[in-house]
Amino acid sequence: MSSSSNIKVTPIQNSKIDSVDFNNLSFGTVFTDYMFECEYKDGEWQTPEIKPYGNISVAPSARVFHYGQAVFEGMKAYKDENDDIFLFRPEENFKRINKSSSRLAIPEFPKEYFMDGLAQLLNLEKDWIKKGKGNSMYIRPFVIATQPAISASPANEYKFMIILSPAQAYYAGEVRVLIAEEYSRAADGGVGFAKAAGNYAAQFYPTKLAHEKGFQQIIWTDANTHEYLEEAGTMNVFFRINDKLVTAPNNDRILDGITRKSVIQLAQDNNIEVEVRRVSVAEIKEAANNNTLLEIFGTGTATVINPIIGFSHKGASYDLPKIENSYASLFKEKLTNIQYNLADDPHNWRLKIS
Template sequence: MSSSDIQITPIKQSKINSVDFNNLVFGTVFSDYMFECDYKDGKWQTPVIKPYGDISISPSARVFHYGQAVFEGMKAYKDDNDDIFLFRPEENFVRINKSSERLAIPEFPKEYFFDGLTTLLNLDKDWIKKGIGNSMYIRPFVIATQPAISASPSEEYKFMILLSPAQAYYAGEVRVIFSEKYSRAADGGVGFAKAAGNYAAQFYPTKLAHEKGYQQIIWTDASSHQFLEEAGTMNIFFRIGDTLLTAPNNDRILDGVTRKSVIQLAKDNNIEVEVRRVSVVEIKDAARKGTLKEIFGSGTATVINPILGFSHGGKEYELPTVENSYASFFKEKLMNIQYNISEDPYGWRVKI
């Protein structure tokens, strides 16, 4: 398949002039077009791109009853020459199919994914604004659409890509609580997949954390709650002294694209990084001794999100203010690659 095979229904009139790009609420404004492709009769059908709008789906569609739904999060960036770039898109493509496989959803073809995404971004290129912090958030997702309320995998699916213009994501001052009761994922489960249900299950304990004055939860392992794994929608890093620590990938932790980029940048900039289990006791001891210098999250929406303090066992721990922080270093390095400001020795930046 090539871009010419995609059926495109043109918009009658763009809605771009009705959008205030200086006051965007993340994930609430969508561009003119969307990509859609249905799976039926054992194969993916001809993709279409059409005006963004509602879709019609049966109330008995299996997604509503058995939760077959996975998604991805990506961004497109525009440099000062109006060129558009993606950041490590191959990783997102591989991961959505890895997620799909875990939920018994058929793999989406690579050429459909990239031809569809490229065509969509070119159609809506005026929605991608220049300037550091501005980007186009990209949401590919798959849902089970077969109308049947029987507990088995669907035989019909819908793959879609939505585009949502975004500004710099600022979460404000972030303090977290280390989980002592609730778990995000368990061994043998779907924690490594971007399954929609993973996030739904986080909302209630996160609500409880908000009521106590914390913005996020750092999840601990489900069996013992002794080891720190992931924070909300982010992977998590700890800096003790000059060493960076992060939990290893497993079937409970999402294989974050930003996470693996930070690890690579650390290694190449003479920052010692240890990928190993990180215990609650170790981090609390380091905080008491003053050797815990930073905690920060990494993810597509935030890039790097510093954490100012944490709570565990009813005790609060504040982190020091650090000049030349690792968080700011990695954020600048990553964004300079994403916005075509610096050289990209890794081939992470892909021009559209």
């Protein structure tokens, strides 16, 4: 992928890169020298610009602050041993941010601007992308409503931006989860499938309560009955029962995770049976009790694959066995090998930046 569109670039005066300790990065707190910005006004997206990273000026009456018109994406770029840079399935991210935007009445963003903006931005910041597994460049595209008006209706002005943050491995350590009994992440007919900013804000309070009880995350259940498992924190979730992999289907409550669909394909490539269906809390508890529940793991862009070692529901705790040759480790190895250009890419997921 190379850039071709007419994107204005304002050069930086001095790079911040020498002040960054790349061996001790706190996820999402260090940002590169440049950012991408494009305004929507007068009924169309204007000429994009890449400029030095810095604060933006938004009116206090901007509708994003009052009515929550904001969506985002999460992506990563990787550098191989030849200093080549790759994205992983970026068209899926492009399609998803526009799907999210449509649900919040935000105008869709042009594909050319998105892809070319990414290519130019990553080429400018190539020295910030470090080699080696675990190292990556986290990419955050997002859109906010900027029209200064507090009437309850969609805005007619927006700002689309892309910022970059160098990253190392995300979730670390052992993860125990609490299965939700009261709170819900999303409901039928809502915006659970979209990467809307408000989805994440609504999770913070119940997750805080779970932390206070010693759990790192929540596995969300359906809002109607709390009998069916849906997502784990900000991740899609998989269950291994014997040698079968089970995960909940996409719907208007569950995010269409790109890592999730990649794991499903990798399982099929490796002759591992996958069932995409509703998964009940009762089924998982029964499998834990009869020792057929071998693994639970979450999948997502930031974490890639995050094993879960135990869960709790209605005061009862369940520990998972420690097994060798886990599905979680198998899929993480195969997925990251593709992302870092260390293995063949039979499904053409990897996109080289040139």
